[in-house]
Amino acid sequence: MSRKLKLQVQISVDGFIAGTNSEMDWITWNWSEDIKKYVSELTNSFDTILLGRKLAEGFIPYWKNVAEDKNHEEHKSGIIFTNTPKIVFTKTLEKSEWENSVLAKGDLKEEINKLKNQEGKDIIVYGGANFVSNLIKENLIDELHLFVNPAVIGKGLSIFHKLENKKELKLLHSQAFECEINLLHYSLK
Amino acid sequence: MKRKLKLQMQISVDGFVSTGTNDDQTWVTWALEDIFQDVWDLSNSADTILIGRKLAVDYIPFWQETFKNPNDPMFAFANQIVNARKIVFTKTLEKSIWENTEIAKGDLVDEVNNLKDQNGKDIVVYGGTSFVSSLVENNLIDEFYFYVNPVVLGKGETIFDKLKNPIKMTQVKSKEYNSGINLFFYKLKE
Numbered sequence: 565m566s567r568k569l570k571l572q573v574q575i576s577v578d579g580f581i582a583g584t585n586s587e588m589d590w591i592t593w594n595w596s597e598d599i600k601k602y603v604s605e606l607t608n609s610f611d612t613i614l615l616g617r618k619l620a621e622g623f624i625p626y627w628k629n630v631a632e633d634k635n636h637e638e639h640k641s642g643i644i645f646t647n648t649p650k651i652v653f654t655k656t657l658e659k660s661e662w663e664n665s666v667l668a669k670g671d672l673k674e675e676i677n678k679l680k681n682q683e684g685k686d687i688i689v690y691g692g693a694n695f696v697s698n699l700i701k702e703n704l705i706d707e708l709h710l711f712v713n714p715a716v717i718g719k720g721l722s723i724f725h726k727l728e729n730k731k732e733l734k735l736l737h738s739q740a741f742e743c744e745i746n747l748l749h750y751s752l753k
Numbered sequence: 754m755k756r757k758l759k760l761q762m763q764i765s766v767d768g769f770v771s772t773g774t775n776d777d778q779t780w781v782t783w784a785l786e787d788i789f790q791d792v793w794d795l796s797n798s799a800d801t802i803l804i805g806r807k808l809a810v811d812y813i814p815f816w817q818e819t820f821k822n823p824n825d826p827m828f829a830f831a832n833q834i835v836n837a838r839k840i841v842f843t844k845t846l847e848k849s850i851w852e853n854t855e856i857a858k859g860d861l862v863d864e865v866n867n868l869k870d871q872n873g874k875d876i877v878v879y880g881g882t883s884f885v886s887s888l889v890e891n892n893l894i895d896e897f898y899f900y901v902n903p904v905v906l907g908k909g910e911t912i913f914d915k916l917k918n919p920i921k922m923t924q925v926k927s928k929e930y931n932s933g934i935n936l937f938f939y940k941l942k943e
Contacts (some may be wrong), residue, residue: 578913579768590919714924714939718916724767727907730780735903735933744924
């Protein structure tokens with residue numbers, strides 16, 4: 565029984581995770597209690613975070629600042645994201661410049677399968693778009709937790725465009741949150 | 754009180770409504786018994802169907818054929834569609850070649866607003882892709898009924914590619930079906 569790799573991502577009805585220039589103004593940030601509870605439970609299910617190098621450069625320092633700010637409303641999340649071991653996938657960096665973070669520079673498939681075969685809780689990935697699209701192309705993601713926002717944006721960054729063929733999903737669970745975000749929880753295999 | 758224009762479409766998780774020109778629609782979860790009541794209710798709330806010319810040439814004859822066979826499981830739909838007032842939007846056809854069908858050749862926005870101002874039940878549109886993307890581009894659709902199929906296509910045709918700015922919507926309802934389809938029912942944010 566290997567660990568699962570789960571994707572949690574905000575997505576538009578037309579399937580984009582960000583605008584062409586990474587715009588996120590279409591995303592509902594005013595979360596209701598039910599989605600906070602869902603994310604909190606999901607967060608309890610993993611002990612490793614995968615990040616593409618580009619996202620890591622924003623993600624890790626951002627949450628470190630939040631963790632250091634006791635008055636920040638997401639202070640607890642900041643501590644979790646800062647303390648959880650992170651694997652940053654890169655071809656360019658030579659060594660990790662962040663705490664609790666190691667680099668993975670090898671073949672994507674081998675690195676992920678090695679991680680899945682280790683002991684522990686599950687593994688989560690949040691982005692970025694390019695990194696996740698490679699994971700999807702290589703069939704490495706086990707579960708999608710898609711937060712479908714009530715918006716269409718016309719064009720933007722996709723995570724499914726590298727697929728050569730259509731891919732059937734299995735719906736495990738769906739939920740309409742009060743803030744009008746819909747959860748679609750699928751398994752991929 | 755204007756009539757509403759309602760869009761109902763099958764869509765993939767990654768936002769495509771078709772795989773392309775020769776779409777055999779095998780990616781769609783055909784669980785009609787599952788979604789029948791909701792599809793029927795929507796169809797019943799309208800008395801006018803808008804159709805792009807490219808879809809019309811297949812769509813109208815298909816339902817006329819189905820209507821000839823009272824034992825066909827789709828007969829009730831066929832009855833509704835054949836007898837509904839249909840408006841085919843075209844730049845090329847000179848006159849309608851089908852029963853209960855009119856041709857609209859004018860400016861899209863004017864034609865649709867004119868229809869909305871008339872008396873009657875609501876107006877529904879099911880496709881095709883290019884026609885619907887023009888309706889979306891011009892902000893003419895009041896309600897969206899997306900049947901989200903449990904599949905990602907990777908590439909294909911979309912109805913949102915002509916949008917210049919994001920559209921934020923209000924969710925009216927969402928519903929999960931046993932077959933793994935989800936209905937997302939949105940209206941335009943006012």
